[in-house]
Amino acid sequence: MEKLVCVPDFEAAAFKLLDNNALQYYKSGADDEFTLKDNKEAFKRWIIRPRMLRDVSQRTITTTVLGKSVAFPIGVSPTAMQKLSHPEGECANARAAAEMGTIYILSTISTSSLEEVAAAAPNGRRWFQLYVFKDRNVSTDLIRRAEAAGYEALVLTVDAPLFGKRRSNIRDNFHLPNHLRLANFDIGSTNSNALNIRKDFVSAMTHIDALMDQSLTWEDVKWLKRVTRLPIIVKGILTAEDAEIAIQYGVSGVFVSNHGARQLDTVLSSIDALPEIVKQVAGRCEVYLDGGVSTGSDAFKAIALGAKMAFLGRPLLWGLTLGGQAGAKKVLQIMKDEFDLTMALSGAATVDKITEDFLFRQLTSRL
Numbered sequence: 250m251e252k253l254v255c256v257p258d259f260e261a262a263a264f265k266l267l268d269n270n271a272l273q274y275y276k277s278g279a280d281d282e283f284t285l286k287d288n289k290e291a292f293k294r295w296i297i298r299p300r301m302l303r304d305v306s307q308r309t310i311t312t313t314v315l316g317k318s319v320a321f322p323i324g325v326s327p328t329a330m331q332k333l334s335h336p337e338g339e340c341a342n343a344r345a346a347a348e349m350g351t352i353y354i355l356s357t358i359s360t361s362s363l364e365e366v367a368a369a370a371p372n373g374r375r376w377f378q379l380y381v382f383k384d385r386n387v388s389t390d391l392i393r394r395a396e397a398a399g400y401e402a403l404v405l406t407v408d409a410p411l412f413g414k415r416r417s418n419i420r421d422n423f424h425l426p427n428h429l430r431l432a433n434f435d436i437g438s439t440n441s442n443a444l445n446i447r448k449d450f451v452s453a454m455t456h457i458d459a460l461m462d463q464s465l466t467w468e469d470v471k472w473l474k475r476v477t478r479l480p481i482i483v484k485g486i487l488t489a490e491d492a493e494i495a496i497q498y499g500v501s502g503v504f505v506s507n508h509g510a511r512q513l514d515t516v517l518s519s520i521d522a523l524p525e526i527v528k529q530v531a532g533r534c535e536v537y538l539d540g541g542v543s544t545g546s547d548a549f550k551a552i553a554l555g556a557k558m559a560f561l562g563r564p565l566l567w568g569l570t571l572g573g574q575a576g577a578k579k580v581l582q583i584m585k586d587e588f589d590l591t592m593a594l595s596g597a598a599t600v601d602k603i604t605e606d607f608l609f610r611q612l613t614s615r616l
Contacts, residue, residue, distance in 0.1 A: 256584070275333070278509070278514070279511055308589060315480055315501065320350030321351060332429050338361050339359050355378060356378050358433075377402070395479070403481050410462070470495075482502035487522045496533050519540030539561065
């Protein structure tokens with residue numbers, strides 16, 4: 250890995266190493282994959298306006314998220330089934346995030362359980378990404394386990410009443426290898442619906458689509474707040490209107506995301522959706538972003554536009570593929586170093602000095 254110096258290097262190397270089954274699952278987007286491409290291209294439309302002769306000799310890249318410090322404002326988004334890329338899967342990524350002092354979000358559809366990840370990174374900051382099922386006992390069981398295992402927040406995913414159409418997965422008949430399991434449905438549950446989910450991947454995804462609650466509305470956030478005292482972050486918000494509704498229902502954070510462009514194609518890129526949401530939220534809760542973040546300057550732009558923190562998903566999978574925990578940690582270190590360098594060269598000595606004045610948006614990318 251010593252010759253890999255940026256996320257694109259890790260991506261190219263991982264593409265060569267992963268088997269087609271895992272590769273197509275990880276890299277795929279919905280339908281024509283327009284938004285998948287635009288998630289990255291959109292960052293190039295936001296151009297940095299650096300300021301000169303500012304003292305950047307002493308820089309601070311720490312920030313505070315949900316009242317606690319993080320070492321730098323770049324975290325790890327939930328991605329499913331990480332053991333497809335490395336035997337230690339989610340546990341290795343969680344340890345890498347903990348060592349780097351940042352936040353790791355565990356997916357409901359993980360190949361390591363809530364408890365296994367908590368035991369692997371007991372001192373790390375961990376959030377849990379939650380789907381709500383028609384059988385609320387399935388979701389409630391997951392919430393109770395997350396609370397018991399020390400997860401700090403619930404990241405309620407609201408953009409997936411059904412899973413998007415990822416054509417390459419259909420063509421290649423994606424499957425979870427026999428030696429892996431959907432671990433959160435394999436431990437601590439006798440619920441029949443949870444047992445259905447854990448059978449095998451093809452069956453499981455059929456069951457998950459059938460079992461996820463397509464009737465979910467904002468009123469169900471009230472139910473969730475009655476069920477848990479954990480902070481609730483709604484993930485999958487792309488409009489100011491929905492951000493306002495989320496605030497009215499008392500969420501602790503709004504997560505601007507298009508699900509890695511895996512749900513509905515031709516929606517806004519996350520970075521282009523961010524400004525109107527930040528304006529609407531107006532400081533009443535924290536705002537986070539994922540989708541297309543692959544350089545430290547991408548994260549800088551997200552912070553400049555008002556995000557409290559930027560998260561990345563696929564890049565950690567590429568690092569995990571190539572070097573397990575060490576590979577994931579190196580990806581985070583690269584992102585941290587690039588973010589710090591962007592701050593220095595832009596003239597911002599602290600994270601709170603990164604404002605929208607550092608950016609302007611052009612209509613088309615020229616980079």
